[in-house]
Amino acid sequence: MAPPPLQIVEVEQLDWQAVRDAANPSSIRSNMRATVERMEALLDKADGPGLLFDKDRTDPADKVIQVSKLDTGSPLWIVGDLHGDLLALEAALTVMHDPALPSDGALPRILFLGDLFDDEGFGLEVLLRVFELIVDAPDRVCLIAGNHDEALSYDGVRFASSVTPSDFADFLNANLAHEWIERAGKVAVRLFARAPRALFLPDGLLVAHGGFPLVDLHARLAETGDWNDPMCLSDFVWTRVHPKARKKLPNRFSRGSQFGYEDFAAFCSLSSGLGRPVTRMVRGHDHVEERYAAYPAYRAHPVLTTVALSRRLSRESFGPYERVPTIAQFVEGTLPRVYRLHIPADMIRDVYPELAPGSPESETIQEPH
Template sequence: MVHLLKPRGWKPPVRRQFFLDCNEIADLCDSAERIFSGEPSVLQLKAPIKIFGDLHGQFGDLMRLFDEYGAPSTAGDIAYIDYLFLGDYVDRGQHSLETITLLLALKVEYPNNVHLIRGNHEAADINALFGFRIECIERMGERDGIWVWHRINRLFNWLPLAALIEKKIICMHGGIGRSINHVEQIESLQRPITMEAGSIVLMDLLWSDPTENDSVEGLRPNARGPGLVTFGPDRVMEFCNNNDLQLIVRAHECVMDGFERFAQGHLITLFSATNYCGTANNAGAILVLGRDLVVVPKLIHPFTTGNFIARSFT
């Protein structure tokens, strides 16, 4: 799979049938799962590193980001910079299978340099509804597609849940919500873990959002659904002070410039898929974090076709 990484000029396949079969995907999942099962729930990483937000099956955007800002290969920059992906690899886009299988193959090829953590769409109850399950069936047939969907979701239960870079920058998918006050609370989560079996800590970690701006403090109900919250800049500063952190980097929300600062710059929201769901017209971004822990955003702007499933989603 890794040898097929050719970002320049990538075009969607003419045939929708996926090019890997069940046995190949099973082998890939087995290899990746062995690696994930040996990793802690909170990864301890070093700079320099590139950080990617939500991809949502928009494989074309992933290829563009690799083409424009370097790819994780021996021909690219993997020898001197790590890669961290913040979850939501599947759903909504047309190429969830390409996206997740390439990332897993990169993890297997470069286990110490490519890092994946879990998003809220890396859960069967969510990706059964928002595109991944039906993509597996449509592109692999009903029997094989359902089997592959189940197998990849079992692997998702092993994904690490956060990453700490140089003990100063914490990266997660959603946020700190109401319940997370110390990094040790995330470290104590035992994997494999399902959303159904998870605690309020896991729910906050994968689902919570910052409030709409720095003037809205405290905890507020989250429009995403009952039991979910948004957290204000005061919570961000409290968490950073409690854990001697400089910055929180999280994904989970589409933002127009691909990245957005909050809490006087102590939190950054990162989103890497452009023109989300074919309607948002947003840019996508990654963050390049240097050895000095200075964050540099790198952007791509949307194409008009080829990335998303033209359906109405909330």
């Protein structure tokens, strides 16, 4: 049986000037001390910060969370890779609070799929804005670690990153003399160290940044049932979807392993046998040109990729500079509904001036006009 068609909503009529005004780096930085202090206090709580789905952890160290029950009366929004895209984040938040959308007055819940920074843009400001959302309502925000988030580290003296590009770590090191920027970076490292790597929702939706434990881990996983095995955690974060392949051999010599549709079917069977039924998946990680993709080859077990990037990144070689970022809304029993945010092209170029070929990559700040 063919899966139902993907639901797509085109968001064109929005108060774009209000979105532009909200994407104000100076305003966000002006609240940095208070935001970081509140975030530190939340992480210092003896019983944990109490983020969305934390109550479903089997123990505080559990990073592969089986959600026992999902409140479908409150909208659950899914935001993929931002990579410093403050404009796309503010557009997403505006859509989530749009009174024209049916919500029965319920406040939105937000599930971030990771990769908040790197690739220029406004990594610090996006991080601080997410901190604000968390401290204002911890039980309405879940943050899954992406590969760029997981890669950020701090050794007590300097920040480092095990991925490329790693301009956010460079930015933090260039601002070590700024107490609150340094402390924001340290809070980020703490937050992502405890962040989940995957969620198993009760209706069969798997949520991760990248993918799932690949086939060479299945026998051991079937034997141990240890979802928090470090190699499993790595696959949830790092693996990439191949849009057409049946199977792909795991490549353990790099972090570029892919999976095919039969690999995902095998994982769904394994997971169901371990008491965690999976029928489909939503993920980020792959910066597809349309900023979302659902793959026809995966019709038996559908996969949705969604990323919230309004610009072409420096490491993306093709396509237009201005993009249509996407977010998704959970729909029980099927793939999430995709919202395409048609931010005006001139606004995108205003916030993110296109670098000329050969220009140095740097974190720039453009004030609203």
